[in-house]
Amino acid sequence: MSLKPRLIDSFGRVHNNLRVSVTDRCNLRCVYCMPEQVEFMPRERLLSFEEIARFVAVVAPLGVDKIRLTGGEPLLRKDLDVLVRMLVAIEGVSDVGMTTNGMLLAPIAGRLREAGLERLNISLDTLDSVRFERLARRRGLDDAIAGVHAAKREGFDPIKLNAVVIRGFNEDDVAPLARFARELGVEMRFIEYMPLDAGHLWEREKVFYAQEILDVIAREVAPLAPAADQDPRAPALAYDYLDGGGRVGLISSVSRPFCGSCNRLRLTSDGKLRNCLFALEETDVREMLRSEAPEEAVAQAVAASVAAKWEGHEINTARFIQPDRPMYSIGG
Numbered sequence: 001m002s003l004k005p006r007l008i009d010s011f012g013r014v015h016n017n018l019r020v021s022v023t024d025r026c027n028l029r030c031v032y033c034m035p036e037q038v039e040f041m042p043r044e045r046l047l048s049f050e051e052i053a054r055f056v057a058v059v060a061p062l063g064v065d066k067i068r069l070t071g072g073e074p075l076l077r078k079d080l081d082v083l084v085r086m087l088v089a090i091e092g093v094s095d096v097g098m099t100t101n102g103m104l105l106a107p108i109a110g111r112l113r114e115a116g117l118e119r120l121n122i123s124l125d126t127l128d129s130v131r132f133e134r135l136a137r138r139r140g141l142d143d144a145i146a147g148v149h150a151a152k153r154e155g156f157d158p159i160k161l162n163a164v165v166i167r168g169f170n171e172d173d174v175a176p177l178a179r180f181a182r183e184l185g186v187e188m189r190f191i192e193y194m195p196l197d198a199g200h201l202w203e204r205e206k207v208f209y210a211q212e213i214l215d216v217i218a219r220e221v222a223p224l225a226p227a228a229d230q231d232p233r234a235p236a237l238a239y240d241y242l243d244g245g246g247r248v249g250l251i252s253s254v255s256r257p258f259c260g261s262c263n264r265l266r267l268t269s270d271g272k273l274r275n276c277l278f279a280l281e282e283t284d285v286r287e288m289l290r291s292e293a294p295e296e297a298v299a300q301a302v303a304a305s306v307a308a309k310w311e312g313h314e315i316n317t318a319r320f321i322q323p324d325r326p327m328y329s330i331g332g
């Protein structure tokens, strides 16, 4: 049993997982995430690499051992490999990963791998270039696919492809994406569309549910069964192809919320700590980091945020309130 001090909330959930957004800027404008016209944060409000590393060095002794870099598009932050190197060197950090749209990945993949980045999630919602442009409001499919191949070449492990499925938009991509990932030997994960879009245009009718995704794959790709080595704390439900053709993950935040096993905290690019993706309140740690507040004070603020964490999001109730920050500004 670990004797490390741990970040445990009032529901007994142990928090060991931190998602760090390094920027709110992005080179795409995905309809489920960003508005078409967007005003990004002034650069001086973004945490520096040193401030991020300082924060991680405070939470690592509290049991946070897994870090994931995200954004906005994290690869818009120059020399991200420098940050990776800083984080990997922090005692207690065992795992640094990144979620990216992959468009800028190919040229820097080798440097990131050398710096110690291991896990890579690449978002890819479609293999059709016209649909890509409709979903992302920008061109970029070829660059994103080049990023996927570069990741494979550099030996990132694991590599997961993430697709948000929106009814009426890209449900026809479920089978082609599943086949693409299967042939490449990487896990394909499908994400239910969540109410975190900038325009507050989410509607339940637009959610293409995990069960529907499974049905499409079983019918059009190959039969699946629940994975025997399912990690109960992972957000994705894992299914394996019966013919040994790999794994599919389903992130069913709407139809089967996984709040009961949530182990995540989020640090926004402007230094706000969020204890839930859907949190309505945040803790400002940027000023503490900038004013060189003592480590114990930062640790206390983190512990207080964890202690105040609610039981779970309320998407499926009339009480649900969508947070003001859309996904790109939280860090998905």
Ligand code: SAM
Binding pocket: 026, 032, 033, 070, 071, 072, 073, 074, 099, 100, 101, 121, 122, 123, 162, 163, 164, 191, 192, 193, 194, 195, 196, 197, 327, 328, 331, 332
């Ligand atoms: N730009 C990077 C990318 O797209 O991978 C990292 C940031 S993005 C906000 C992280 C993840 O959030 C992506 O996989 C994206 O598809 C997902 N996402 C964004 N908005 C979402 C929404 N409304 N519902 C479900 N997933 C969403």
Ligand code: SF4
Binding pocket: 026, 027, 028, 029, 030, 033, 034, 071, 072, 073, 101, 123, 327, 328
């Ligand atoms: Fe950018 Fe990622 Fe949001 Fe798309 S999902 S707009 S790539 S941050």
